[in-house]
Amino acid sequence: MLQSIRHLGATTTAFVYHLGRITLFALAIARAVVTPPARFRVFINEIFNLGVLSLVIVGVCGLVVGMVLGLQGYNTLVRFGAEESLGAVVGLSLIRELGPVLTALLTTGRAGSATAAEIGAMVRTEQLDGLRMMSIDPMHLVVSPKVLAMIAVMPLLTALFIVCGLGGGYFVGVNLKGVDAGSYWSSLHANVVFSDDIAGSMLKALIFGILVALVSTYRGYTCAPTAAGVSSATTSTVVVASVAIFISDYFITALWGV
């Protein structure tokens, strides 16, 4: 009994401790970002690693999610004779919810885990200490370009995911199920509003990008310098970032009605 209460206390303390550390870590990144010189070459390479290499998985998943939405949406709407609204159903669910969330989850699995493992391996092989020996701040050379690149690619990947999904929904709805092509697009156009739906979607993508970037670099940077440490940093990146995405998604939707 006492043991379980003690365990609860330790968990709570650890949570608050990590929350404080990650905030300080974010401030250190912000300071490193504004410190010259700008690491533009590293930033480009990170966009390649995090963005371009995630492109195929994001595109394929977007297409398939759109196709599933087209099929499910059609089967539900046809019961009410409202299959003309398929475009709006596919578009609004992709833009407002599924696009940002699924892209963030995919990017966590594909790029966030890789980031944590890479920085973790650098910690383990004392490469970061080597950089410090040469009086190069690893926050400046290693961490901050990764964080910036992750924040930059997330809205782009989300937009590509949504466009692929709209294409997938169009293919299933119009080509396979025989919904009129014009009513698919017109219901989409009539129901999606830029200032509400698209801007909100991009806001979500931006916040998720910041979350994934912070969690993955923090977990990698603070991992124990052992093989088990690197593996647990990778695992906890995926778990913590995914849970954080879902929780923050609820609050963004509740607060701003996106």
Add this chain to the structure above:
Amino acid sequence: MNQGSTRDLIVGLFVLAGLIALAFLSLSVGGLSLRNNGGMMLYANFDQIGGLKPRAPVMISGVKVGQVEMIKLADDFRARVELDVDPKLQLPVDSSASILTAGLLGDQYILLQPGGEEAVLKAGEEIEMTESAVILERLIGQFIHNTNIEKAGPE
């Protein structure tokens, strides 16, 4: 160096593709217009607009010629609807506007019925003749009322 420039090209293409996707979503799907003076603004006052929403299509003979820009309450408690239509449109001054529904449960739209006058409407002018949206509940209410009168009549 060669490998580096190939990578730059790929990254550039990726960013370009992302921005094009974003532009497509914003401009085409989201209906964000960069220019605000492209269309001709016309006004119409309705007694009842039903479920008409901004961005609803404005049609003539079923062809889309514009969209509803804004809806607000006028001083005389009627609904003032701002229509953004094609500036090339030569609409006679005695044209009328009605709010109709596409299908039984579909979205509402505005149908313009061109009149026969020589003079045409210019930007900022008002369409005088309007026909309000049909409220289904009111129609059913009227129907029930009428059948009751018929039943009561012979007695």
